[in-house]
Amino acid sequence: MKKTVSMLFVFFVLLNCGELTRKPNERSENTSSENPKEAQVNEFAIVIHGGAGTILKENLSDEKEAEYRAKLEEAIRVGYTILEEGGTSLDAVEKTINVLEDSPLFNAGKGAVFTNAETNELDASIMDGSNLNAGASAGTKTVKNPINLARKIMENSPHVMMAGDGAETYAKEQGLELVSPEYFYVENRMQSLKRVKEKDAQKESDNASAFYDATIKDSKFGTVGCVALDKNGNLAAGTSTGGMTNKRYGRIGDVPIIGAGNYANNATCAISGTGWGEFFIRATVAHDISALIEYKGVSLKEAANEVIQKKVPALGGDGGIIAVDKYGNMEMNFNTAGMYRAAMNDKGELVIGIFKE
Amino acid sequence: MKKTVSMLFVFFVLLNCGELTRKPNERSENTSSENPKEAQVNEFAIVIHGGAGTILKENLSDEKEAEYRAKLEEAIRVGYTILEEGGTSLDAVEKTINVLEDSPLFNAGKGAVFTNAETNELDASIMDGSNLNAGASAGTKTVKNPINLARKIMENSPHVMMAGDGAETYAKEQGLELVSPEYFYVENRMQSLKRVKEKDAQKESDNASAFYDATIKDSKFGTVGCVALDKNGNLAAGTSTGGMTNKRYGRIGDVPIIGAGNYANNATCAISGTGWGEFFIRATVAHDISALIEYKGVSLKEAANEVIQKKVPALGGDGGIIAVDKYGNMEMNFNTAGMYRAAMNDKGELVIGIFKE
Numbered sequence: 001m002k003k004t005v006s007m008l009f010v011f012f013v014l015l016n017c018g019e020l021t022r023k024p025n026e027r028s029e030n031t032s033s034e035n036p037k038e039a040q041v042n043e044f045a046i047v048i049h050g051g052a053g054t055i056l057k058e059n060l061s062d063e064k065e066a067e068y069r070a071k072l073e074e075a076i077r078v079g080y081t082i083l084e085e086g087g088t089s090l091d092a093v094e095k096t097i098n099v100l101e102d103s104p105l106f107n108a109g110k111g112a113v114f115t116n117a118e119t120n121e122l123d124a125s126i127m128d129g130s131n132l133n134a135g136a137s138a139g140t141k142t143v144k145n146p147i148n149l150a151r152k153i154m155e156n157s158p159h160v161m162m163a164g165d166g167a168e169t170y171a172k173e174q175g176l177e178l179v180s181p182e183y184f185y186v187e188n189r190m191q192s193l194k195r196v197k198e199k200d201a202q203k204e205s206d207n208a209s210a211f212y213d214a215t216i217k218d219s220k221f222g223t224v225g226c227v228a229l230d231k232n233g234n235l236a237a238g239t240s241t242g243g244m245t246n247k248r249y250g251r252i253g254d255v256p257i258i259g260a261g262n263y264a265n266n267a268t269c270a271i272s273g274t275g276w277g278e279f280f281i282r283a284t285v286a287h288d289i290s291a292l293i294e295y296k297g298v299s300l301k302e303a304a305n306e307v308i309q310k311k312v313p314a315l316g317g318d319g320g321i322i323a324v325d326k327y328g329n330m331e332m333n334f335n336t337a338g339m340y341r342a343a344m345n346d347k348g349e350l351v352i353g354i355f356k357e
Numbered sequence: 358m359k360k361t362v363s364m365l366f367v368f369f370v371l372l373n374c375g376e377l378t379r380k381p382n383e384r385s386e387n388t389s390s391e392n393p394k395e396a397q398v399n400e401f402a403i404v405i406h407g408g409a410g411t412i413l414k415e416n417l418s419d420e421k422e423a424e425y426r427a428k429l430e431e432a433i434r435v436g437y438t439i440l441e442e443g444g445t446s447l448d449a450v451e452k453t454i455n456v457l458e459d460s461p462l463f464n465a466g467k468g469a470v471f472t473n474a475e476t477n478e479l480d481a482s483i484m485d486g487s488n489l490n491a492g493a494s495a496g497t498k499t500v501k502n503p504i505n506l507a508r509k510i511m512e513n514s515p516h517v518m519m520a521g522d523g524a525e526t527y528a529k530e531q532g533l534e535l536v537s538p539e540y541f542y543v544e545n546r547m548q549s550l551k552r553v554k555e556k557d558a559q560k561e562s563d564n565a566s567a568f569y570d571a572t573i574k575d576s577k578f579g580t581v582g583c584v585a586l587d588k589n590g591n592l593a594a595g596t597s598t599g600g601m602t603n604k605r606y607g608r609i610g611d612v613p614i615i616g617a618g619n620y621a622n623n624a625t626c627a628i629s630g631t632g633w634g635e636f637f638i639r640a641t642v643a644h645d646i647s648a649l650i651e652y653k654g655v656s657l658k659e660a661a662n663e664v665i666q667k668k669v670p671a672l673g674g675d676g677g678i679i680a681v682d683k684y685g686n687m688e689m690n691f692n693t694a695g696m697y698r699a700a701m702n703d704k705g706e707l708v709i710g711i712f713k714e
Contacts, residue, residue, distance in 0.1 A: 132639045132672060138609070139520065159608045160638045163496065164521050166607025250523025251516045252495070259616045259641040281517045282489045284616035287641045291648035315489060 042328025042346040044083040045229050046092055048076050050106045051222030052274045052320035055338030057355055068105060069352050072342040075099035079228055080344045089228035089236035089270070090128055090151070097124075097147040097238050100224040104186045106340070107222030109145055112184050112242025114193040120184035122242055123256040125161075126150040129235030129264035136256035137171075138163040144177045147240045150256075152176065161256060189245070196246045223255055225272025227264070227324045235326060237262050237270035237286075244277070253277025259287035266326060268293040269300055274339065275312075275319010283311050285321065293325065300325040304333040399685025401440040402586050403449055404700040405433050407463045408579030409631045409677035412695030414712055425462060426709050429699040432456035436585060437701045446585035446593035446627070447485055447508070454481075454504040454595050457581040461543045463697070464579030466502055469541050469599025471550040477541035479599055480613040482518075483507040486592030486621035493613035494528075495520040501534040504597045507613075509533065518613060546602075553603045580612055582629025584621070584681045592683060594619050594627035594643075601634070610634025616644035623683060625650040626657055631696065632669075632676010640668050642678065650682065657682040661690040 050072060060068075079096035083089070101109025112120040124146035125136035135154025138161065143149050152174040153162055162170055172178060223241035230236075239262040241255045254261035254277035261277065263286035264270035271286040280286075285307055292303035300323055308321055313335055320334025322341060332341045338355045407429060417425075436453035440446070458466025469477040481503030482493035492511025495518065500506050509531040510519055519527055529535060580598035587593075596619040598612045611618035611634035618634065620643030621627035628643040637643075642664055649660035657680055665678055670692055677691025679698060689698045689710065699709045 134639050157606070158635065159606065160635045161609040161614075163607040163609055166605060170606040248523060249514070249516065249527040250520040252518040252520055257518075257614055257616075258638050259614075259644060263641075278515065278517045281615050282491050284620075284641070284644045287616060287644050288648065291645065291652060295648055295652035 039327050042229065042330070044089075044231050044346050045324050045328045045330050045344065046076055046079045046083060046096065046226065047228075047322040047324055047330050047332060047343040048072065048079070048096055048100070048224070048226045048341065049272065049274050049320065049322045049332070050100060050224050050340030052318075052334045052336045052339035053222060054336060055340070055354060060354070065354065068340055068354060071100070071103050071105055072340060072352050073350065075226075076342045076344055076350070079226060080348065083228060083230050084346075084348075086231055088232070089230040089234050090126070092228040092230065093126065093226045093236045093238040094147055094151055096226040096228075097224060097240050098145050100226075101145050101147060101240055106224045107189075107242045108224040108240040109242075110184060111186055111189065113189050113222070113245040115243070116193075116197075116246045116248040118190070118193065119181065120242055121247070122146045122240070123253065124150040124238070124240040125256045125258060125262045126154055126238040127236065127258060127262055127264040127270070128154065129237070129266040129270055132265060134160050134258045134262075136161040136258060136262075137167045138252050138256045139250060140164075140167050140171065141181055142168055142178045143171045144179045144183065145240075147238050148176055149174070150238070150240075160258065163252070164250075184242075189242075192245050200246065223261075223274045225262070225274060225322060227270035227272050227322055229270070229324045229326070229328050233266065233326065235264045235266050235270035235324065237264040237272050239272045239274075241274075254280035254285070257281055259284050261286060263287050263290055265290050265294075269303075269323050269325035271321050271323040273319060273321045275334075275336065276317040279312055279315050279317020280319060283307065283315060283317070285312065289321065289323065300329050300331050301333075304331045308333045308335055396684045399586065399687070399703040401446075401588050401703050402681050402685045402687050402701065403433055403436045403440060403453070403583065404585075404679040404681055404687050404689060405429065405436070405453055405457070405581070405583045405698065406629065406631050406677065406679045406689070407457060407581050407697030409675075409691045409693045409696035410579060411693060412697070412711060417711070422711065425697055425711060428457070428460050428462055429697060429709050430707065432583075433699045433701055433707070436583060437705065440585060440587050441703075441705075443588050445589070446587040446591050447483070449585040449587065450483065450583045450593045450595040451504055451508055453583045453585075454581060454597050455502050457583075458502050458504060458597055463581045464546075464599045465581040465597040466599075467541060468543055468546065470546050470579070470602040472600070473550075473554075473603045473605040475547070475550065476538065477599055478604070479503045479597070480610065481507040481595070481597040482613045482615060482619045483511055483595040484593065484615060484619055484621040484627070485511065486594070486623040486627055489622060491517050491615045491619075493518040493615060493619075494524045495609050495613045496607060497521075497524050497528065498538055499525055499535045500528045501536045501540065502597075504595050505533055506531070507595070507597075517615065520609070521607075541599075546599075549602050557603065580618075580631045582619070582631060582679060584627035584629050584679055586627070586681045586683065586685050590623065590683065592621045592623050592627035592681065594621040594629050596629045596631075598631075611637035611642070614638055616641050618643060620644050620647055622647050622651075626660075626680050626682035628678050628680040630676060630678045632691075632693065633674040636669055636672050636674020637676060640664065640672060640674070642669065646678065646680065657686050657688050658690075661688045665690045665692055
């Protein structure tokens with residue numbers, strides 16, 4: 001029954017938004033909800049990111065770069081195979097993110113950064129574009145794969161967002177794999193925390209100015225995400241992170257905030273963000289990109305440029321997004337020096353990127 | 358139930374399609390941001406709400422109704438005076454909400470509902486439309502006025518959102534008034550918790566179906582909010598709540614989610630929501646109303662109707678919003694039986710409402 005509701009939702013929203021997404025020269029393309037395949041670029045597609053920031057060639061050894069490229073390819077091929085075999089975009093997103101969460105290379109799951117208290121507090125969210133259902137968890141310390149908890153919250157609870165000990169309790173009730181906090185210990189993450197703490201200390205304990213210091217900002221962020229379009233035309237988006245190195249006060253960033261760091265809507269697109277979370281929340285980045293497409297009728301690329309190249313920098317923030325729209329158009333857009341990323345279309349063509357090209 | 362939802366959806370979307378075709382004269386009227394004064398309705402304005410739900414005349418004694426009306430008037434006059442004397446919309450929003458937080462009549466501050474663990478865990482958020490700065494706190498237990506904490510987070514920290522013990526620590530560092538948990542004990546709130554727990558138990562511990570049961574849903578929600586436009590053309594929005602009666606698992610609703618239960622942008626409007634939080638998050642209610650105005654050029658009333666009368670019910674949710682746009686147009690829109698509300702324009706004309714008129 002829920003599926004019927006979802007399909008009705010898709011059909012009528014497509015019908016409805018054909019009006020909105022029409023540009024004069026696209027009339028035949030975007031209003032053909034009776035035959036949307038006319039405008040279809042890819043029957044299915046998947047895009048992933050492993051964080052954006054000051055990622056420069058000179059700071060990355062050839063070995064390290066090869067490691068990142070290999071892990072990005074391993075992850076995206078997991079989701080691609082699911083989509084190619086007719087699986088759901090939700091499964092593709094979850095399983096792809098699991099690979100990234102289980103790698104110490106990225107600030108999510110195993111590689112989560114340390115808080116000021118030398119703990120690891122993870123956030124994640126997932127959204128189903130077919131029915132706008134969503135799940136998010138914040139500040140969990142023992143859940144091995146937070147994206148799995150986000151999905152359980154979405155599918156098995158009446159809630160969208162759970163935080164802290166309560167979220168851990170729910171994870172246990174749902175039978176998710178829990179690990180001891182030591183599982184998340186990664187030596188270079190601890191070194192990053194020590195460096196950031198030293199630099200913060202130099203700022204005469206002026207938390208704000210230390211936070212805004214560009215020299216330490218980049219070492220603080222990073223996250224992973226995946227967006228996918230499946231053969232049934234359903235979009236899904238997922239994002240998972242360890243948050244911000246040296247975070248205090250139970251800080252929650254944009255990742256578990258639906259509409260900020262993550263959003264999916266079959267009427268428009270699926271988006272996952274990475275970057276300076278506070279600015280992504282203030283700019284409601286993910287929903288703003290979707291709204292530009294739905295109400296202004298611009299393309300995914302135009303919408304992403306508007307928000308990532310103009311609105312976020314105008315506020316003083318930085319970062320990037322990955323996205324795929326209902327037509328299978330893929331987008332990887334960032335205003336930082338680099339973003340770990342990969343994309344695959346329905347022909348199996350793979351693109352992997354790290355630096356600005 | 359689901360069938361009804363999907364049929365409603367069909368109906369709403371079809372209606373929707375018609376309304377989306379913009380009349381030529383509307384565009385010039387609503388997108389005249391180059392010269393907003395052309396369309397200025399009020400130099401300053403303020404709107405408040407004290408929660409939406411199944412509020413029926415027959416369930417409210419004349420004495421109780423008089424109490425609510427008196428408190429709504431007391432609160433809105435505090436903010437009105439600040440605005441009339443040339444104060445900021447942020448001060449008007451914060452001080453007005455303080456009056457509502459300090460009253461046991463509303464589910465915020467003193468009158469916060471109880472969690473499943475018989476604690477009170479409060480959420481709040483505030484946003485400054487002049488710079489899109491925002492602050493939010495979730496799950497605090499000893500902060501007397503959560504809206505004040507949200508403002509401290511916005512103005513004195515580099516973060517937007519803090520949760521749990523960390524947020525309490527920050528509140529203490531900022532010198533905010535802390536109270537013992539007993540301060541929040543209100544007998545009829547405890548009775549509500551007991552009633553909800555009994556009904557939940559009858560549902561054979563099926564949390565979801567109990568949650569979706571309309572007979573207990575209404576006793577679970579409620580919140581307070583304020584939006585204001587000041588003489589300098591700055592918009593601000595604030596929302597504060599005790600959350601949901603019998604909430605578990607560290608559930609976070611829409612109130613501290615920027616773009617869902619609260620949003621302000623000088624380019625469009627300021628919005629505060631109240632209702633079934635999960636659906637307000639999934640529909641990114643507050644930012645969606647702003648985006649409809651900004652990108653489609655519709656009026657505040659059309660945008661609010663689109664989201665509250667069509668999109669939220671289509672998902673199966675209910676509730677309402679209050680809003681004021683940059684022209685001083687005021688809106689109080691809800692799809693429930695009632696919403697505690699009040700509005701004052703720049704002539705000092707006061708409107709107070711509780712039931713559907």
